Amino acid sequence: MSPARPDPVPVAPAARGAHATIHDVARVAGVSVASVSRVFNGRDHVRAAMRTRVEEAAAQLGYVPHAGARSLSMARTGAIGVVLPDLHGEFFSELLRGMDREASTRGLGLLLTVLHDGRGLDTLAVLRGQVDGLVVMAPQLDPAVVAQHMPRGLAAVFLACAPQDGSASLRIDNRAGAAAAVAHLAAGGAKRIVHLSGPAGNLDAQERRAGAEAAAAAAGVTLCVVEGDFREGSGAVVGECVAAGTIEADAIFAANDMMAIGALMALKRQGVAVPEQVAVAGFDDIPLARLVTPALTSVAIDIAAMGARAVAQLAARIAAARNGFWEGATDGADEAIVPHLVVRETTMISRQGTGL
Amino acid sequence: MSPARPDPVPVAPAARGAHATIHDVARVAGVSVASVSRVFNGRDHVRAAMRTRVEEAAAQLGYVPHAGARSLSMARTGAIGVVLPDLHGEFFSELLRGMDREASTRGLGLLLTVLHDGRGLDTLAVLRGQVDGLVVMAPQLDPAVVAQHMPRGLAAVFLACAPQDGSASLRIDNRAGAAAAVAHLAAGGAKRIVHLSGPAGNLDAQERRAGAEAAAAAAGVTLCVVEGDFREGSGAVVGECVAAGTIEADAIFAANDMMAIGALMALKRQGVAVPEQVAVAGFDDIPLARLVTPALTSVAIDIAAMGARAVAQLAARIAAARNGFWEGATDGADEAIVPHLVVRETTMISRQGTGL
DNA sequence: GCGGTTTCTGTAAGCGGTTACAAGACCGCG
DNA sequence: CGCGGTCTTGTAACCGCTTACAGAAACCGC
Numbered sequence A, B: 001m002s003p004a005r006p007d008p009v010p011v012a013p014a015a016r017g018a019h020a021t022i023h024d025v026a027r028v029a030g031v032s033v034a035s036v037s038r039v040f041n042g043r044d045h046v047r048a049a050m051r052t053r054v055e056e057a058a059a060q061l062g063y064v065p066h067a068g069a070r071s072l073s074m075a076r077t078g079a080i081g082v083v084l085p086d087l088h089g090e091f092f093s094e095l096l097r098g099m100d101r102e103a104s105t106r107g108l109g110l111l112l113t114v115l116h117d118g119r120g121l122d123t124l125a126v127l128r129g130q131v132d133g134l135v136v137m138a139p140q141l142d143p144a145v146v147a148q149h150m151p152r153g154l155a156a157v158f159l160a161c162a163p164q165d166g167s168a169s170l171r172i173d174n175r176a177g178a179a180a181a182v183a184h185l186a187a188g189g190a191k192r193i194v195h196l197s198g199p200a201g202n203l204d205a206q207e208r209r210a211g212a213e214a215a216a217a218a219a220g221v222t223l224c225v226v227e228g229d230f231r232e233g234s235g236a237v238v239g240e241c242v243a244a245g246t247i248e249a250d251a252i253f254a255a256n257d258m259m260a261i262g263a264l265m266a267l268k269r270q271g272v273a274v275p276e277q278v279a280v281a282g283f284d285d286i287p288l289a290r291l292v293t294p295a296l297t298s299v300a301i302d303i304a305a306m307g308a309r310a311v312a313q314l315a316a317r318i319a320a321a322r323n324g325f326w327e328g329a330t331d332g333a334d335e336a337i338v339p340h341l342v343v344r345e346t347t348m349i350s351r352q353g354t355g356l
Numbered sequence C: 001g002c003g004g005t006t007t008c009t010g011t012a013a014g015c016g017g018t019t020a021c022a023a024g025a026c027c028g029c030g
Numbered sequence D: 001c002g003c004g005g006t007c008t009t010g011t012a013a014c015c016g017c018t019t020a021c022a023g024a025a026a027c028c029g030c
Helices: A023-027 A034-039 A048-061 A066-075 A089-105 A122-126 A143-149 A173-189 A203-219 A232-244 A257-269 A302-320 B022-029 B033-041 B048-061 B067-072 B089-105 B121-127 B142-149 B176-186 B203-219 B232-244 B259-269 B303-322
Strands: A079-085 A111-115 A132-135 A155-159 A168-174 A190-199 A222-227 A250-254 A279-284 A298-300 A334-337 A341-342 B080-086 B108-116 B133-136 B155-157 B168-172 B194-195 B222-227 B251-254 B279-284 B297-300 B333-335 B341-342
Touching: A023 A034, A023 A048, A023 A079, A034 B259, A034 B297, A066 A257, A066 B067, A079 A089, A079 A203, A079 A302, A089 A111, A089 B089, A111 A122, A111 B089, A122 A143, A132 A302, A168 B279, A173 A203, A173 A298, A173 A341, A190 A203, A190 A232, A190 A257, A203 A222, A222 B251, A232 A257, A232 B194, A232 B333, A250 A257, A257 A279, A302 A334, A302 B194, A302 B222, B022 B033, B022 B048, B022 B333, B033 B048, B080 B089, B080 B297, B080 B303, B089 B303, B108 B121, B121 B142, B133 B222, B133 B303, B155 B303, B168 B303, B176 B279, B176 B297, B176 B341, B194 B203, B194 B232, B194 B259, B203 B222, B232 B251, B251 B259, B251 B303, B259 B279
Parallel strands: A079 A111, A079 A132, A132 A155, A155 A168, A168 A334, A190 A222, A190 A250, A250 A279, A279 A298, B080 B108, B080 B133, B133 B155, B155 B168, B168 B333, B194 B222, B194 B251, B251 B279, B279 B297
Antiparallel strands: A111 B108, A298 A341, B297 B341
């Protein structure tokens, strides 16, 4: 090796289009980088004179700290990863809205990752070092597979999907919600209820179905199940069938609102009176539910609150981890969110005088 | 200084809850960190034997590269910042959906930042070093202020707001859309149209209003403007007024669908026939528009496509910047998205036999 | 005027990767 | 067997920032 290396050159006059670094500020202000850092982070003792010199230099250079570098040395990114299934409709805007509300009060950003049908879970790994924790919602996936792909040691909260050990989770009490809807339909006089379920592989769908079946049994009414896909189209098909008499029923309970609305529209198109001839209820209580005519009875979840809660819980776990409770007894922390029934026109029957 | 410092200790046996680093992998595999890096990044020549040793060590330790460190040394984060006004409803889920679609095919993540009413723009600065570029949508803000807060040298695309110099922008041709709606109402026989505008400070609102006024003038019909707030409530108020005759009108053109729906519901409640007595049209064509009864005529924008386009344009700018075109002549690149009218029941009038 | 504090400020070692550069391994050939 | 060239691999210098630690400066009472 040549004894004198080619002289590192002080370099970087912050010209070009590039950004000024903390070194540029230090040089211009005639102080050390440590001092600049102190000025920007407050806490430490810095003399007023130096503070103003640094601030002036920074302003002059248009210096903005580099979040990436900062997060690397502080081992804290200030962002949380949100992993969601393919986004559709109001459910997701509400969820994100709630998450954002909570995250922004804590000074956290939201890094969105959508699990598209095909590839997907590998992207989870990529998140290490880019986020402080993860909120994962993947009702369509096998929990074991998800667990396997989780970056180890990263705080996580699971939302509305099968619980993982060692991680907190937030679940919707689908059974209770579905049961409430079916009980309500039965109380309104329905005798033959058709349950339009979600896809068989989906956990929410399974639980809602179970709740519906339990309530039907308890109320002594018959319940037949038709599998749908959570989209308007499958609701329409069932609506047509009921209207045509192919399926004999006096009430439809759909596992989500979009299917309920599809059914409702189909019934209307076919001239079937709702709720007089067939009552309809959905699940989720999307904003649209109260706007369709007749307004749709639905099982409501405060989606935004759920999102906010998930973020709050994650923040707590992150804090705990930072304070040394490594994979300690901090787990558990499973919460179930109990939905409530919102009764509207599609079930306002008084066929038996027992309607609510 | 003591001549022998306290011996740095090789440390970090990847135990604890922490993650294994590239050094751990190197140590276990008995190679240098450079080699591990090479194995993980493919490109370079590495002998098969070493590759497998490294891969085994990595698998054994559950090693996952640290995105933060990686982005620091490569000066590329793999994420783009999305800055949006307060999220509401389907518009945003569609927008995000489109952005995500485009971003994920390019291997980019989406870092969401919502500009809440009060504080806000300072958060933009925080993004430096955390994202490779920014898609900014801030129709409610003064462009000059936004420009001032932009981290210098960061690629950006502005969405549906006043153009910034040096940055690309994507705009909705609000004038054309509003004009089409008003022209359609006039063609259907409307003589006195009330335009329910958005908040005065909002650029979209201003442009839609201008388009409506121009079209009304061209068609020789009277147009009176009432300022709303883009939410259902203000639509309801105007609906009530029209029903009560406080405002005399035979057609309502609202600057967005939620207000149109609010008006529509109010009219229905008051027993005013739509479209026979009063026609109604909205703007945005949210999914809800076709589901209300009667179905709402609206000006449609392919929101998801717009989001996708914004991301694509940003990706192009980022690539350009990386290739040395620093704030070069690459600017301009302004695109306008022309919306189209979707005619539905609320304007299917044939009062004059001229209805569409 | 000097040791003992207390308060600043600078030096340098990380954080976890990438990568230019040079050194070593290996090969074919005269 | 020595030599130039091609592959592999290791060393170490960054990327931009934080922070433990130590040195300098200022202040104090004697």
